[in-house]
Amino acid sequence: MSLTRRTRFTAAIMSAGIAGLVASALVVPSASAADGDPHLPSIPRRPSVSTAPTDQFIVKYKSSGRSSSALRAQSFNRAAAKLGATGQDLRATVNGARVVRTSKELGQDDAEKLLASLRADPAVAYAEPDVKLQAKAADPNDPFFPWQWNLSAETGGIKATRAWDVTQGAGQVVAVIDTGKTDHVDLNANMLPGYDMIADDSDARDGDGRDPDATDEGDWSTAGQCSSGSFEMASSWHGTHVAGIIAAVANNAEGVAGIAPKARILPVRVLGPCGGQLSDIxxxxxxxxxxxxxxxxxxxxPARVINLSLGGSTDPENPACPRTFQDAIDAATARGSVVVAAAGNEMADASTSSPANCDNVIAVAASGRTGALAPYSNFGSAVDITAPGGDMRPTSVIDPDSGVPNGILSTLNDGD
Known part of the structure; x- marks a missing residue:
């Protein structure tokens, strides 16, 4: 009697590393915490003044005697002429300074030269660029945001808070091909209907195989179910965890904030007990x-980004990307989707893990809070980028007294 080997792919708990890239590809359990908790880390503030090239400046003269139009024009034009430009007096500010403009836009170096020349004039009280300022995204009121080091500008984070000044993912769809979705207050507003792509009725656990309901029915398994000697496992709710990292709703005073909190999640269920079939994925x-x-x-x-926080090897002696995977990925990228995959968690060369070793895939390794490669992460030339995945070893704690976890906080389900 021959046995047919079933290729199974399991969830790679490297979701933060994946989602760290999701944010760039778009240009991510509800709980409570007391405001002002002394154990929460402070959040670095961002500068509010642009240093972009400008053609407009503010000049304040010391005395009213030097404030006549002719004298102002003479002073400013003399400084501008050194840079091959002329000047124009536009108007007065409420405190008596003048807003002036050069005949051409000056880069940072030339602008500094102009300002230095003006400041050297004994009649000038001060001179500065009339820069443009932009609205800045405020830190969200989600109670666990201060613990989300992976989003911050500190060492090891991806500086997502700065990216929010440009985009928060509005109008974009991210497909999370994983264990499916669960009902969650921090996710529901950003969740699209999705689909259950598990074809096998017993694996699907909903009695009807493929259907439009992408609800996660649990990927728990009994002892010995997945392989000889395998342990009993509770459900991972991995799809919910990944979805929260990508697009948990921000500023709703609940739980965490996602990396792209205005993006929409398209849940596609492919992983059940013991993993998922290559054909379904x-x-x-x-x-x-x-x-x-x-x-x-x-x-x-249709998804702008397709997130694959899963992986496995179909043949240890021939770890090349399966043709079925490659054809599907090629078709998706031809339609304009960006396919992002976990490099893997086996502490091995990522070239042995699919779909990370496929062409047209952005393979993401995981780093810890210091920015160093996480000890469980795969590595090697197949890796395209490394992003926060967390490191929960006791020796990885930066400040043992801070109470701040070194893993990645995200949404989850309390069920077994």
Whole structure:
């Protein structure tokens, strides 16, 4: 009697590393905490003044005698002429300074030369660029945001808070091909309907195989179910964790903030007990990108980013990317989707892990809070980028008295 080997892919708990890249590709358990907790780290503030090139300046003269139009023009034009420009007096400010403009835009170096020349004039009280300021994204009121070191500008973080001044992912769709979705106050507003792509009825655990309900039915397993000697496992709710890292709702006074808190999550369920079939995952990639899958309705929300926090090797002696995977990924990228995959958690060369070793995939390794490679992460030339994945070893704690975890805080489910 021959046994057919079933290729299974398991969730790679490297979701933060993946989601760290999701934010750039778009240009991520509800709890409570007391405000003002002394154990919460302070959040670095961002500068509010631009240093962009400018053609407009503010000049304040010391005495009213030097404030006539002719004298002002003479003073400013003399400084501007050194840079091959002329000047124009535009108006007065409420405190008596003058707003003046050069005939051409000056870069930072030339602007500094102009200002130095003006400041050298004994009649000038001060001179400065009339810079443009922009609205800045305030830190969100989510109670666990101060613990989300992976989002901050400190060492090891991805500086997502600065990216929020440019975009928070509004209008973009991120497909999370994983264990499915659960009901969560910090996710529901950003969750699209999605699809359950598990074809096997017993693996799907909902009695009907593939269907439009992407609800995570749990990936728990009994002892010996996944392989000889395998342990009993509770459900991981991995898809919920990944979805929260990517797009947990911000400023709702709940839980955490996502990396791209205005993006929408397209949950596609492919992982059940013991993992998921390659054939289901490949179909999910095609469907998520807007491609046609037999027997499945068209996806009305094609994904800009397809997140694959999963991995495995189909043949240890030939770890090349399976053709089924490669064809699906090529089709998705041809439609304009960016495919991001976990490098893997085996402390091995990422070239042995699929889909990280496939072409047209951005493979992401994981780092800890110091920015160094996490001890569990895969590595090697197949890795394209490293992003926060966390490191929960006791020896990884930067400040043992801070009470701040070194893992990645995100949404979860309390069930087994």
């Amino acid at each position: 490949a179909d999910a990639i095609i469907w998520a990108s807007g491609g046609a899958v037999d027997g499945v309705p068209a996806n009305p929300n």
